[in-house]
Amino acid sequence: VQLVESGGGLVQAGGSLRLSCATSGIIISINTMHWYRQPPGKQRELVATITSGGGSINYADSVKGRFTISRDDAKNTMYLQMNSLKPEDTAVYYCKVRLGWLNYWGQGTQVTVSS
Numbered sequence: 001v002q003l004v005e006s007g008g009g010l011v012q013a014g015g016s017l018r019l020s021c022a023t024s025g026i027i028i029s030i031n032t033m034h035w036y037r038q039p040p041g042k043q044r045e046l047v048a049t050i051t052s053g054g055g056s057i058n059y060a061d062s063v064k065g066r067f068t069i070s071r072d073d074a075k076n077t078m079y080l081q082m083n084s085l086k087p088e089d090t091a092v093y094y095c096k097v098r099l100g101w102l103n104y105w106g107q108g109t110q111v112t113v114s115s
Helices: none
Strands: 002-006 009-012 017-024 033-038 045-050 057-059 067-072 077-082 091-099 102-105 109-114
Touching (some): 002 091, 017 033
Antiparallel strands (some): 091 109
């Protein structure tokens, strides 16, 4: 199983970024997928979840209305569209899938929002 995030970068407040999580070794359409982030000096936190079949999507309160999680089953890739970015969104962003009792994480992609 391999997860590879991309799309991070430096953006001004109010800007947008689109993160991608390319996967291999799993079929994302039948798995619940997550985006997490870890701000500098803080614990990792859950940002968004999309269940298998896309039946349910959930967001942290801090990103509701600004972030959109989605996936392309044909490409086995998950996305996080981030709009109206704020300096407090600065973090390393990770995608995660849980298979049985194992969690698989990507290496993370840095998002930095300047004020």
